[in-house]
Amino acid sequence: MHQISALHRTILIFFVFCILFIGGAGATGPAVIITDHSVTPAVLMPGEQGLIRVTLMNTATTAQKTDATILTAVQTVTSSESADVPLIVESVFLDGRGDISVLDGNAAFTGVIGPGQSIDLTFLIKAPEKEGVFFPRLRVRVKGGESTIYPIPVNVNMPISHIRIPDIQISQRDLPFVQPGETINTELTVENIGKSPAHDILISLGDGEAMIAPVGARASSSPILPSGSDLMMPLSFRVSREIEPGLYSLPITIRYHRVDGTLVQETASYSVDVRGSAALAISSVRTEPVTLTAGEQFNLVIRLENTGTGRATSVYADIDIPMRGSREAFIGTIRPGNDAPAVFRLTAGESGDIPYTLTVRYSDDYGDHESREDLIQVVQSKGFVLPIAAAILILIIIGASGYYLLKKKRTE
Numbered sequence: 001m002h003q004i005s006a007l008h009r010t011i012l013i014f015f016v017f018c019i020l021f022i023g024g025a026g027a028t029g030p031a032v033i034i035t036d037h038s039v040t041p042a043v044l045m046p047g048e049q050g051l052i053r054v055t056l057m058n059t060a061t062t063a064q065k066t067d068a069t070i071l072t073a074v075q076t077v078t079s080s081e082s083a084d085v086p087l088i089v090e091s092v093f094l095d096g097r098g099d100i101s102v103l104d105g106n107a108a109f110t111g112v113i114g115p116g117q118s119i120d121l122t123f124l125i126k127a128p129e130k131e132g133v134f135f136p137r138l139r140v141r142v143k144g145g146e147s148t149i150y151p152i153p154v155n156v157n158m159p160i161s162h163i164r165i166p167d168i169q170i171s172q173r174d175l176p177f178v179q180p181g182e183t184i185n186t187e188l189t190v191e192n193i194g195k196s197p198a199h200d201i202l203i204s205l206g207d208g209e210a211m212i213a214p215v216g217a218r219a220s221s222s223p224i225l226p227s228g229s230d231l232m233m234p235l236s237f238r239v240s241r242e243i244e245p246g247l248y249s250l251p252i253t254i255r256y257h258r259v260d261g262t263l264v265q266e267t268a269s270y271s272v273d274v275r276g277s278a279a280l281a282i283s284s285v286r287t288e289p290v291t292l293t294a295g296e297q298f299n300l301v302i303r304l305e306n307t308g309t310g311r312a313t314s315v316y317a318d319i320d321i322p323m324r325g326s327r328e329a330f331i332g333t334i335r336p337g338n339d340a341p342a343v344f345r346l347t348a349g350e351s352g353d354i355p356y357t358l359t360v361r362y363s364d365d366y367g368d369h370e371s372r373e374d375l376i377q378v379v380q381s382k383g384f385v386l387p388i389a390a391a392i393l394i395l396i397i398i399g400a401s402g403y404y405l406l407k408k409k410r411t412e
Helices: 002-025 382-411
Strands: 032-040 049-058 062-070 076-084 087-095 101-104 111-113 118-126 132-134 137-142 148-151 154-156 168-172 183-192 198-205 212-214 219-225 230-239 246-257 263-274 280-288 297-306 312-319 328-334 339-347 352-364 367-379
Touching: 032 137, 032 148, 049 087, 049 111, 087 118, 168 198, 168 246, 168 263, 183 198, 183 219, 198 230, 219 230, 230 263, 280 352, 280 367, 297 312, 297 328, 312 339, 328 339
Parallel strands: none
Antiparallel strands: 032 049, 049 118, 062 076, 087 111, 087 137, 101 118, 132 154, 137 148, 168 183, 183 230, 198 219, 198 246, 212 230, 246 263, 280 297, 297 339, 312 328, 312 352, 352 367
């Protein structure tokens, strides 16, 4: 009986150690990392003061804690739960290592950082009287977790430059004016304004506005574009006649390799100013009534059609015909493919073929325009109308009589 009790005690002790070991292994200890740092100013002069700013972050989120309850000598029941793991910071110390003097900021923070949270700390430092690059160390001690040592470079008047890289710039000689339906030839300037050559450079015109389509080659390449050099890329494109006037941008893709083999892809654009030009022409000339006699009032209707590719605005027409009445007409705007009437209310003067000039003034995207057209208006004399009417009436009577006699003769 005593031997069984001793065995039971041995098993109990074994399970207690196992449970303690498992429970301890299931917990995740807190840890701190430095996610960012900066030195202001970036380059200090000897003896100058500056600021070091660092960001501390708690990497832990939650931990799994395992508890055990012993029911018998050979059976246990375990339970687990999740709990937040706080980061207890016992000290934050910036060690200047005999070169950088830390004037303020040490021992400025001790406390708790929540799971996944971060905090910014700032240290006031003073550069040494000598030039060089120095590495003060930030030491962060965490309770129950891993402490961190983080070196921060401080540049004291040392000419250290960034890696030299190419810089490709796309430019256009000017902003071309393009009319709808027109094909234009131009070129791009591809320039390397960086400090090192660009290799395997490829410039391609992308798919932009559907009504502006490239003609011919869409890309230009060069095996190398040295620093300070440029190349010209010819460009040809066609503009649809149905496009609305306006400013359009065509996308350009730039691909090249740096000296270290890194592939770089950038985007640019080529701008096009689409401007339509108006062209006004006479589509018809008529009078109301159709036949005019001297002294009679009538309407002279001249229809103007826009045969161009842009809107004609501020359309104004006048005639220098030697008749009394309104000889000026304001029409307004005429869109491409449309027409509009210029109406003049006049009183016919002398009979005969009366010459006159129509002057049309209008504006479009290219400026103001003026066109002239020579016309003739026929005016009949009053005394000439009656004989003509009588002659027409006599002919009608003669024709009707002849038709009647012919029909009567056939019936006999």
